[in-house]
Amino acid sequence: MSDIVNTGALEAVGLEHRYGSKTVLRGLNFTVEPGQIYALLGGNGAGKSTTLGIFLGLVRPTAGRARVCGQEVAADPQAARSRLAYVPENVALYEHLSARENLDYFLTLAGSEQSAPSDIDAALEAVGLAHEAWGKRVGGFSKGMRQKVAIALAIARRVPVLLLDEPTSGLDPRATGDFNRLLDTARSRGVATLMVTHDLLSAAEIADRIGFLAQGRLEEELAATGEGRFDVRALHQRYARAGEAA
């Protein structure tokens, strides 16, 4: 197919976006490779949600291209969406169904072949949801448990790309640590993750690259280095400047 090109799992190429006369993205470029976690940081109104919306095919860019596994999103949003899982800030599940039943239901909706119960259990095991919760209604689940169900769905669908919107907001440090371990599991399976966040500490702990978005452009991109990963103090100073600029 002519729309498919060989690139990273997620690619923004010269993305521009205007809402009416307001320019929000001004030539945004970045790539997320398979097995990489990319954290996109920026102050309020920097254009992070707009960027996610473009990758989800909900916002059509004014110029430039967004690609998911080489598929240009605007050319075929459904084909692009079939390759990714989106985890919003608050995961919506069927409250009266159990974790297992939710997975079964969403897998059927996603058009997966008849999903074997063993695949569902393997996905729940992979994300570390406590066994006693598998058969319980999700109505009483915490935000962290809901995220585990959402990531289990991504694992069971075997999608190569994860898009996360503010995944750790409202999580306590322990749940944030659990969530980061989840992302690490997905990374070790080769999943490419783009996470939009204000949580600098969490990004510094788990991301391979951090991009600072300000005034619609990527002002700076930092790569993790070995064990220390990122200099958190320098990141804080950098982030404060991005906040000022936004």
Ligand SMILES: Nc1ncnc2c1ncn2[C@@H]1O[C@H](COP(=O)(O)OP(=O)(O)OP(=O)(O)O)[C@@H](O)[C@H]1O
């Ligand atoms: N549908 C829309 N119509 C008009 N303007 C919009 C629309 N959606 C977003 N904007 C504006 O575009 C700019 C970027 O918004 P966006 O939600 O992408 O930023 P963000 O980085 O996600 O911000 P936050 O951290 O506050 O969620 C903001 O000034 C916002 O007011």
